[in-house]
Amino acid sequence: MANKIDEIDMKIIKLLSQNARMTYKELADKLKTTRQRISRRMNKLEKLGVIQKYTAIPNYEKLGYTYLILGITLRAGSDVDEIIEKLQNIECVKIIQKAIGSHNLVVHIIAPHDMKRIQDIINEISKAIPGIDHMDITFITETTKIEFF
Structure with a gap:
């Protein structure tokens, strides 16, 4: 697993920052890839500490x-x-x-x-x-x- 953050990782981060409830399937569809690739990338981003938390923003x-x-x-x-x-x-x-x-x-x-x-x-x-x-x-x-x- 490479530690380098690439353009796809950045797109995942941007999509999740807009909607942290997106499923791996929804991410894969938007990025024209597979759920398995999204899963691997998500694991990498979490392990590297790039994604620290998933949260809701209350009013x-x-x-x-x-x-x-x-x-x-x-x-x-x-x-x-x-x-x-x-x-x-x-x-x-x-x-x-x-x-x-x-x-x-x-x-x-x-x-x-x-x-x-x-x-x-x-x-x-x-x-x-x-x-x-x-x-x-x-x-x-x-x-x-x-x-x-």
Whole structure:
């Protein structure tokens, strides 16, 4: 099994990023190949860690939740990995990303539609991160496009 990612692999990734529920047969039909070849390629992509997860993207608003993003800037010398470990244990934290630029960390949170609860969550996160220099909070009001590839 070659470790090289080729044009067919890239097409598979793009199709799955649009619809992760596509079957091997549907992928094979679209790419004019066989299910067995798709199966082998999928195994390769998963083994290489190119495909990390298959997931659904819920509409948080319809579920009664608020989606917010924290841009966190840390003081120099802060242990980013230690902070990430602490954030991973907070239930409402759904995505943690290391970043370069204005912020060291970008943290995605799903919280109930209750401003007091959101304030409590932000306070909990602030206490969990001893090296915060600055934190920006952005409330996501609508997602108009999600495209991963």
